Amino acid sequence: MNVHVSTLDEKTRSSLAIESHSETEEYFINMGPQHPSTHGVLRLILKLDGETVREVIPVLGYIHRSIEKISEYSTYRQIVHLTDRMDYLSAIMNNWAVARTVEKAAEIETNERIESIRTIVSELERIHSHQLGWGVLGMDMGAFTPFLYGFRDREMITDILEETIGARLTMNYIQPGGVMFDIHPDFVRKVKEYLAYFKPKLDEYEDLLSGNPILQQRLRNVGIMDAETALSMGATGPVLRASRVPYDLRKIEPYGMYGEVEFRVAIGTAGDCWDRYYVRIEEMRQSMRIIEQLIDNIPEGKFLLKKPAAKLTIPEGRHYSQIETARGVLGFYIVSEGKETPYRAYFRTPNFHNLWSLTAMAPGGRVGDLVAIISSLDLVIPDIDR
Amino acid sequence: MGFVNFESAKESSMDFGGLPVEVVEAPRGAPSNTVLGTLPNIRKVLFSLFKGMSITLRYLLHPSTVVTQQYPENRNELKMFDRYRARLKFTYNEAREHHCTGCLICEMVCPNASIIIHNRKGPVTGKKEIDHFLWRWDICTFCNACVVACPHNALEMTGNFESAVYDRRLLIYNLNAYAGPPANALKKIEDPEERKKAMEARDVYCEFTPMAGASLPGIAPLAEKKEQD
Numbered sequence: 001m002n003v004h005v006s007t008l009d010e011k012t013r014s015s016l017a018i019e020s021h022s023e024t025e026e027y028f029i030n031m032g033p034q035h036p037s038t039h040g041v042l043r044l045i046l047k048l049d050g051e052t053v054r055e056v057i058p059v060l061g062y063i064h065r066s067i068e069k070i071s072e073y074s075t076y077r078q079i080v081h082l083t084d085r086m087d088y089l090s091a092i093m094n095n096w097a098v099a100r101t102v103e104k105a106a107e108i109e110t111n112e113r114i115e116s117i118r119t120i121v122s123e124l125e126r127i128h129s130h131q132l133g134w135g136v137l138g139m140d141m142g143a144f145t146p147f148l149y150g151f152r153d154r155e156m157i158t159d160i161l162e163e164t165i166g167a168r169l170t171m172n173y174i175q176p177g178g179v180m181f182d183i184h185p186d187f188v189r190k191v192k193e194y195l196a197y198f199k200p201k202l203d204e205y206e207d208l209l210s211g212n213p214i215l216q217q218r219l220r221n222v223g224i225m226d227a228e229t230a231l232s233m234g235a236t237g238p239v240l241r242a243s244r245v246p247y248d249l250r251k252i253e254p255y256g257m258y259g260e261v262e263f264r265v266a267i268g269t270a271g272d273c274w275d276r277y278y279v280r281i282e283e284m285r286q287s288m289r290i291i292e293q294l295i296d297n298i299p300e301g302k303f304l305l306k307k308p309a310a311k312l313t314i315p316e317g318r319h320y321s322q323i324e325t326a327r328g329v330l331g332f333y334i335v336s337e338g339k340e341t342p343y344r345a346y347f348r349t350p351n352f353h354n355l356w357s358l359t360a361m362a363p364g365g366r367v368g369d370l371v372a373i374i375s376s377l378d379l380v381i382p383d384i385d386r
Numbered sequence: 387m388g389f390v391n392f393e394s395a396k397e398s399s400m401d402f403g404g405l406p407v408e409v410v411e412a413p414r415g416a417p418s419n420t421v422l423g424t425l426p427n428i429r430k431v432l433f434s435l436f437k438g439m440s441i442t443l444r445y446l447l448h449p450s451t452v453v454t455q456q457y458p459e460n461r462n463e464l465k466m467f468d469r470y471r472a473r474l475k476f477t478y479n480e481a482r483e484h485h486c487t488g489c490l491i492c493e494m495v496c497p498n499a500s501i502i503i504h505n506r507k508g509p510v511t512g513k514k515e516i517d518h519f520l521w522r523w524d525i526c527t528f529c530n531a532c533v534v535a536c537p538h539n540a541l542e543m544t545g546n547f548e549s550a551v552y553d554r555r556l557l558i559y560n561l562n563a564y565a566g567p568p569a570n571a572l573k574k575i576e577d578p579e580e581r582k583k584a585m586e587a588r589d590v591y592c593e594f595t596p597m598a599g600a601s602l603p604g605i606a607p608l609a610e611k612k613e614q615d
Contacts, residue, residue: 078497081529145442152453166469166543172529180534181469208441211387211434213417220416246400246407264397264410278412282395286410309491309535 008045008059015047015055024050033062037140037371040381042355046367053370056362058355064385071345076102076176076312079345084170086349087383089129092161093122093325095174097347100255101332102176105319106312112257113301114178116294119256121161121173123287124191127198128157129326130280130287133378137277138209140375141218146209153201160190177306183298191295195288202284210281219273223361223373226271233360234353237328238279239377243271249324261293273376280378313340327351327378351383388434389427390415466545471528473546474521476561477539483569483585484562485540488516492532492541500526504594508567510575510584515567518594523549523557538568558595560588 006014012028032043041062047055067086071079076098083094096118103110135150158168164184165173173180209215225235230243240247248265250258266282268275306312316338322331328350335344354377362370396411417427445451457464466472476484488505506517533541551557566572566585575581 074497075495077495077531078529081497081527081531155453162470163467164469166467166471166530167528170528172531180530184469204441206387206392207434207437209438210390210392212438213388213431213434216388216390216415217417220414242412246402246409248407251407252402252405264408266412267400267409268412269414274414275412282410282412308531309495309537 008057011057012045015057026054031367031370033059037374038381039136039374039379042379042381042384044358044370046370048367051366051368053362053365053367056359056370058358060355060385062385063382065382067386068345068347072342075340076314076342077308079342080175081170081172083347084172085382086347086386087325087327087330087351087380088169089132089380090122090125090325090327090330091169091171092118092125092173093323094330095172096122096256097321097323097325097330097332099174099176100323101319101321101334102312102314104321105314105317105334105336106176108177108306110178110305111301112299114303114305115256116298117179117183117303118174119258119261120191120291120294120298121164122256123290124157124161126326127284127287128154130284131157133280133326134205134209134277137375137378138215140371141215143209143212143215146205149205149208153198156194156197160187160194163187163190175304175306175308176312178302178304180304180308182303188295188298191291195292195295199288202281202288205281210278216274219277219372219376221270222273222369223365223376224270224272225357225361229360230271230357233357235328235357236350236353237324237326238266238276238283239328239354239357241266242268242275242279244269249322249329255323257294258290261290263287263290273372276376276378311340313338314342322348325350327380327383328354347386349383349386351379351381352386355379355384387437388415389417389430466547468545469543470545470547471530471543473523473544473549474526474532474561475542475544476519476563477542478563479569481569482563483572484516484564485538485568485570486516486519486562487538487540487568487571488514489537491535491537495531495535497529497531498525498527501532502594506565508584510580511567511571513567513571515565515571516562517565518588518592519561520594521559521561523559524554540568555595556591559590560592560595562588564588 026047026049029046029048030043031046032038033041043059045057045059046053067082070082080095080098083098084091086094131150131154135147138146162168164181164187165171225243227243227245230240230245244267246265246267251265263286266279266286268279314334314336316336318335320331320333322329330350331348333346334342337343358373358377361373390413392413394413398409400407400409476486478484488503490503493501493503500522502520504518505514508515530543533543549557564585564587572581575584
C-alpha cells in the first residue's frame with residue numbers, strides 16, 4: 001500500500017495553483033512561529049487576498065519532544081509525568097488519562113475516595129484552564145485587563161493545588177492505582193472559600209468582558225463551524241460543543257464521580273467564536289457545581305492502593321481509554337507486549353484535532369478574525385506536537 | 387449586558403445518540419438593524435462600557451485588592467508549602483545520620499536518570515553502603531517518584547526553588563553528608579571510635595560531581611574559569 005504524504009512545499013504549490021476569484025494578486029504570509037497570538041510556536045502559512053484569508057496551512061513540529069517515543073522506554077508510572085508536559089493547563093487530567101488506561105488494562109481497582117479526589121482536582125484545573133483561556137482571549141482581542149484578572153483568580157487555584165500536590169504546573173498527581181498524596185487538611189476549607197470567592201467574580205467577568213459590546217461584535221458570526229464540519233474535523237471539547245453537539249465524555253461515558261453528580265453540558269447554537277467563548281464561561285459554572293456536590297462528602301479510605309515501587313505490567317494486547325480534558329477528548333492508546341514498558345504508545349490529543357478545524361473556519365474571514373478564531377480554539381501548542 | 391441578555395441562557399434536554407443530555411445553551415444577541423433600534427443600541431453600548439469601566443475603577447480606588455507579591459523583596463517572608471517540590475534532600479535524624487541503604491530503587495524509578503548512585507563496601511561493616519548519591523538538579527523534572535518510591539523515607543523534596551547559577555555543573559550535587567551505613571545500621575555499631583570510622587564525610591561537591599571536576603576533559607575547573615573572567 002502506498003500512502004502519499006504531501007509535503008509543505010507541495011501543499012503551498014497546490015494552493016498557489018488554485019485559480020483565484022479576484023482580480024488582485026494573492027500572496028502568502030507567515031503567521032508565527034513567534035507570533036504572540038498563536039499562543040506558542042505554531043506557524044500558520046496564510047494565503048491572503050488583500051486582508052481576506054483564502055487558506056490556512058498550519059505547520060507543526062516546532063516543539064516536538066517525542067513524548068510517545070520516550071514512552072516506549074518508560075514504565076507506565078514514568079509515562080504519567082511526561083503527560084504533564086503535553087497540555088500543561090490540564091496536567092492532572094492528562095495524568096488521569098494514563099492512569100485510567102493502565103487501571104483498565106491491568107485491572108487495578110480504585111476506591112471512592114480516590115475517584116472523588118481525582119474529580120475535584122480535575123474540575124479545579126478545568127476552571128483555572130478556562131480562566132486562563134478567558135484572559136488570553138481578552139488579550140488577543142486587545143483588552144489587557146482581563147488577562148490580569150484571569151491570572152489573579154487562577155493563582156488562587158494553583159495555590160490550593162500547590163498545597164496538596166506540591167507543584168504548580170507539572171503536577172504528576174494521579175498515579176495508576178491512586179493519587180500521589182492525600183489531600184491537605186486545609187484543602188476542603190480552602191476550596192469552599194474559593195468557590196464562595198469566585199462565584200461573584202464570575203459575574204464580574206461577565207460585566208468586564210462578556211458584556212462588552214466591542215467583544216461581542218468581534219466574536220459574533222466569526223469563524224462559524226457547523227456541527228457536521230466539527231465532527232468531520234475531529235474537534236472535541238468546547239469547540240465541538242459550541243457547534244451544538246452535546247458530546248461530553250463526562251456525560252456520555254461517565255468516569256470518576258461524574259456519573260453521580262448533577263451538571264449540565266454547555267452548548268452553543270451557531271458554532272461561532274462567541275459560542276466557543278461562552279461555552280467555557282458556562283463550563284466554569286458547571287465545574288463549580290460539580291465541586292460543590294463532592295467537596296462535602298469525600299469518603300474515607302486509602303489514597304494509594306498500589307505501592308509506587310511495585311512492578312506494574314499490562315497484559316498483552318491493545319488498550320485504549322479516554323477522558324475529557326479542558327480542551328476535549330484525550331485518549332491514550334497502548335500496544336502492550338506484557339512487559340513493564342509499552343510496545344507503542346499513542347496520545348490522541350484534543351488540541352491537535354481542534355487545530356485542523358481552523359482550516360475549515362478561517363477561509364473567507366479577515367486576518368483579525370483569524371486571531372479571534374485561534375484564541376477561541378484555546379490551543380496549547382505543546383499538546384499539538386507532544 | 388451589551389447586545390446579549392445573559393438571563394436568556396436556556397436550559398433544556400437534548401438527545402445524543404439515544405442518550406438524553408441536559409444542556410444549557412449559550413445566550414446570543416445582536417444589535418438592532420432598524421432605525422428605531424439605534425437609540426437603544428447606543429444606550430446598551432454606553433451602559434455596558436461604563437459597567438466594565440466601573441469594575442476597573444473600583445479596583446483602582448481600592449488598593450487593598452492588590453494581590454501582587456514583590457518577589458525578591460519579600461524573600462524573607464516568603465514561605466513555600468511543605469509539600470512544595472523543588473530541591474531534593476536527604477532526611478536526617480537528630481544525630482545527622484541518613485536513612486539511605488543504597489538499594490537503588492530511586493535510581494530505577496527516576497524517569498530521566500537524574501539520580502546516580504555509587505555504592506561501596508563498608509570499611510567497618512563490610513556490607514554494601516552508600517558512597518555517593520548524585521542528584522542532577524539541572525535535569526530533574528520534580529516528578530517526586532523517588533521520594534514516593536523510597537522504602538526507607540530517606541529522601542524528601544524541599545521548597546528551595548531558587549536554582550539560578552552561572553554554571554550548570556553547580557547544579558549537580560552529592561546529597562549524602564557522609565558515606566556510610568544508614569542510621570539503623572549505625573545503631574548496631576557500639577564502639578564510638580568504630581562508628582566514627584564508618585562515617586566518612588562528603589561534601590556537596592566532591593569526587594563524582596563535576597564541580598570537583600578538574601579531571602573533566604575539555605572543561606576548565608570553575609576556579610580557573612573565574613580567573614579568566
